[in-house]
Amino acid sequence: MELTVNNSTTSAFLVTVFAELQDGSFVGKVMAETDVPYTPYFDNEVDQVVVYISPDEEQLQAILTALNERRLAFGDLQNYGSAAGGKSIISV
Secondary structure (H helix, E strand, C coil), rough: CEEEECCCCCCCCCEEEEECCCCCCCEEEEEEHHHHHCCCCCCEEEEEEEEEEEHHHHHHHHHHHHHHHHCHHHHHHHHHHCCCCEEEEEEC
């Protein structure tokens, strides 16, 4: 299934922080770009990426489900998003 997600825009720099946790699961949170910490955001995380997409709650859950079910590779998240608006099509 393909999911069309809004990219970030200069008028509202919302980004999504994704992390892989030590137990192998994945989490994510949409936040303002200025709120992204320079340190790990989630407890017990192994890796963290910031993606310039602004999914709604349903879209975020679909992406997290695809990550947790290994239908979407964590490393592929950096292939999506833009700070210049537009949309990303993510295979979930």
